[in-house]
Amino acid sequence: MRRTVSARLEIELHDTVDLIFSIAAAQGAERATESLDITSGGTTLTARELLSRHGTRLHRLSGKPGRMTVNYRAEVEGRADPSSVDEVDLIEYRRPSRYCESDTLTPTAVGEFFGLSGKPLLDAVSTWVGDKLMYMPGGSQPTDGAIATLLARRGVCRDYAHLVIAMLRGLDVPARLVSVYAPGLSPMDFHAVAEAYVDDAWHVVDATRLAPRQSLLRIATGLDASETAFLTNSGGGLNLLEIQVMATVDELPVDDLSQLVILS
Template sequence: MKRSVSAHLTLNLHADADLIFSIAVAKGVDATETFTITSEGAELEAHEIAGRHGTRLHRLTGPPGRMTIDYSAEVIGSADPAPVDELDLIEYRRPSRYCESDTLFSTARSEFAGVRGKDLLDAVSSWVGAHLSYVPGASQPTDGAVATMLARQGVCRDYAHLVVAILRALDVPARLVSVYAPGLSPMDFHAVAEAYIEDAWHVVDATTLAPRGSLLRIATGQDASETAFLSQHWAQVDLLSINVTAVVDSLPTDDLAQLTQLR
């Protein structure tokens, strides 16, 4: 499998800002890539920080003015399945900022009593997909799983947060993954859930907007607070434009009857 991805961002910095980007593909794949940051015509260099689960962060202090960020990667083949760590299996069953599994405990137990394993992943994915409407711009950056369930609408990260929160309420370790998603329309960064059953991590995407077999991992964490494509501190930063591309040499058919690992 050959996947080609890119991200182009244009920012306006009101003053010196501490910027952290999470747009590079995660470690573990054979990738040829470029990463260029330019501010008012001058090229800047970010330093790379290793995050959890292969996440790669790029950090720099940006000066005031217009900044462009261009990232591209060509990935050949697939990564090994995500490794399993005992601490992860503890941590990813806990409530988090955007995945309030403790608040949704009663709902989860009522809706999915007695369902286990793959049947549970299928049931939760179908339930979330049926209860939510995909509406770009409908949710706020501060909305978590509870707000999403009440509003009954959102975007990919909202779907993923609700899936993760429900699974955690049922004692299934679950986490959020930001990905490049060949086949996604409209094209953008995408977010999916990853759940631990049958001794491995498996993708759950209640939006069903892109085939799971083509997804390419960027960042992995408790929720969107750990997987955001851009974090800024010290100053106001305006996102003027964003353009994401993701293509694969042969778009796979997604057999929803099968468990799928993020590779």
């Protein structure tokens, strides 16, 4: 499997800003080619790469007031090895988090899914969330968590993933959020899915069913969207003027929903 991914950001900085980008394919992917070009005021800037947990690669730099252009592109061959399993992760990913209020939603999770485990549980939660929500770009706020999403009954991919994660954690199943490049997604954008730890491995759960799970390419992994944002700024303000994301694969797979899928 050969995947080609790219992201282009146009940003207007109002001040000198500390910028952290999370748009590069995660460590572990076999990158045949890769480039990250950042320019501002006709000058090429160099970002410092930092490695976060689960192979998340962050690129950090300081930007001065003015317009900045960020271009990332990579060609990835094959599939990465399965994500490692850590005992501490299995503890942390059972806990409530900023956008996944599993403690409040535990009674709902128990009432809906009591007695299920393994793949039948993942299927039931994915179907339940997919049935409860309407996919609506612009229909949610960046600060909405799983509770707000369930009450509003609408959202985008990160909202679907947050509700899936909250339901699973409410049943003591470790679950986390992953930002990905998603060949087959329409309209194209960064995508967010859940990963759940069942049957001794991490498996993808995507209640939106908007792209085949087998072709997804990991970018960042964390408790929720607070740890997987594609851009974080501090020390000053900015406007995101334009974002273009592209992800293709040499042969788009058909997603067999009867199978568990491990994210590469």
